[in-house]
Amino acid sequence: MSSWVQIPKNSDFTLYNLPFGIFKSKRLSPRAGIAIGDKIVDLSVLHDEGFFSDITLLPEGIFLGDSLNSFIGLGKQVTRKIRERVQDLLKEDQEKLREHQSRGKAMVNRKEAQMLLPVKIGDYTDFYSSIEHATNVGTMFRDPDNALLPNWRHLPVGYHGRASSIIPSGIPIHRPKGQFKDPDMEKPEFGPSRRLDFELELAFVTGKSTKMGDSISTEDAEDYIFGFVLFNDWSARDIQAWEYVPLGPFLAKNFASSISPWIVTLEALEHFRVENPKQEPEVLPYLKCKKDHGFDINLEVYIQPADKKATKVCTSNFKHMYWNIAQQLAHQTSNGCNINIGDLYASGTISGKSPDSYGSMLELSWKGTKPVVLEEGGERKFIEDGDTVIMTGFCEKEGIRVGFGEVSSQVLPAK
């Protein structure tokens, strides 16, 4: 499938992808778009020009505004139709848009656009679904012989995070301050975190809501999932170690989480679906799956010190996850907890088996004992001021590529 839009080699935004996002520019107010190559299709322009005239799109101005929530809320039937219509219009042999007088207005240069958060996020959950990550953390901090806690293989462990501090790629963050007490310190101290870390994650966005008291089965779960973004769950390890008992991570995480701005739809990922991993012991009935819910998504993390080249520090894959998205959503709602359109559900750190596939500095540097060497000199145990952390994700199979772009954020000194 090729397009009349020129798509650079290795572009994440092929005609097979067509992710949704919210952008603005110097002359354009926030609005919904679809990425294709180095361009953005301005959906409001296509709508105005009548390209969607056979599709019911209410309320007025559904593509104008600073979130996709209303649009996503129209349901998969509608969002799929829009994506397929745009796919049709962009195909090489299709002249309708290519030769249309509005083409210049409809196709915005990505370079000239600023990407915003794609959705207004109501609630955000962070799972802990990689067995390699949970095992690594358990080995480092608890008991190598009993690294996984007793509940881990029975349910997708998760907790609620802070929605207010989720930001799109490109926005720098300040190193958080906080309270910490290392084992060798007599008293806790307050100051800039000395062990700032990233966590490589993916997050899915829900596109359908439930009422309180209702649950979603694993079988129905994907009807509620609109798509995925890359997710950097920034973490301050020293703050976390001191604060997290008994109620879990709080200030160690809630200062910032960065996401990639383009939501890659489940439809675009369909081609890259892979088998669920074997779960042992057998899970309870409400967590059993009839379908495969894993996806083969290549993930990479780079650290770029100020004024230096980036070094790839991690090569992982989403297919490593023990718990899948259908199980996560079934578990989240198994008690009747209601979900809303635009909620975010992050996977937890995505680590693989090999040491270069670990999805956090905590694991890559093994608690700071094995510094990671950078290409242009220097090394890192954790993230330093001035460093930019860049995460990328893409699927590739049989010549088809579907990617996420990147989530990138620089760390500035503590305020």
Added chain:
Amino acid sequence: MSSWVQIPKNSDFTLYNLPFGIFKSKRLSPRAGIAIGDKIVDLSVLHDEGFFSDITLLPEGIFLGDSLNSFIGLGKQVTRKIRERVQDLLKEDQEKLREHQSRGKAMVNRKEAQMLLPVKIGDYTDFYSSIEHATNVGTMFRDPDNALLPNWRHLPVGYHGRASSIIPSGIPIHRPKGQFKDPDMEKPEFGPSRRLDFELELAFVTGKSTKMGDSISTEDAEDYIFGFVLFNDWSARDIQAWEYVPLGPFLAKNFASSISPWIVTLEALEHFRVENPKQEPEVLPYLKCKKDHGFDINLEVYIQPADKKATKVCTSNFKHMYWNIAQQLAHQTSNGCNINIGDLYASGTISGKSPDSYGSMLELSWKGTKPVVLEEGGERKFIEDGDTVIMTGFCEKEGIRVGFGEVSSQVLPAK
């Protein structure tokens, strides 16, 4: 201070209180009101009739709509003026409203109104700030000799909860289902919780936002706090015990939290301010307070079985809290976490020293070993289907009473 509105004896809604809420009725769309006696002052009517003509209230229709967020966002200078204006208008000797042709329209019977959530809640944090509660839990589940964890006296422990499932008083909840594994069970099971509990809490609502990276000092904290509501942090103890390591409570809590619908302002509580408790060891500088931030608020919990009389099971007081609201907000933002208007910050279970002041069934029945006897027969270890849990709160001093009304919710069988 007395009013031309008849205020029943022991009413929580005196002329000294004047809390804000959102109500609707058969003929009225959702709108902002102030409670007085058995009436609600419809603020939109007073606004239309020009009673606030000297106060800038933008955008148009600020009192119409389903949340107080925009109004609260105008700042304390404005919200205080409105409250004081209404107080003036309601005073016994004031004829302006009493004799006004719009009086009938402006004064709605509380009985005819349905109370909604007062704010659109962005994020919700639950603290753990009662030393008696934390000690009780630590004694039951860990080590009576080291009941408090090492961090507890150094920071107000807290975690993020679920905003989507916070509901106003009066809405019944379904008993949650979930996974649990008691120590005597070989494998986990899934089913209706067998240990459903309440937690008696107060929550403050923020009225001012911050930017990411900024912190609030304890000295400035109250500028950011609009007022308080009663908060029932429903908890499923069996689910909690199995799921909470290492990331904290999740499904044990997020199925529902009930709040009282009237936000009692800090101004109304001023008269009941009490000294901060002594904190030992000394806290870090960012948690030190120059002012007192405690309030003498009497709290009660009742259990009412279906078709029976209610039994009071707990008599507690907010003044028992070890960590105060200024410390909680300073801690929450100490890492640069941004806050929004309408966020909710709950105190954690408010237990006192005596066994009848414990704020949860877990403590009152001491893990189910000492059932609580009900007045019309029967006993409770935890909450049973059909039970209504009612929490009330009020301040009383020198003949002045300021109260919260109640938060009441019935437990229906699992769905």
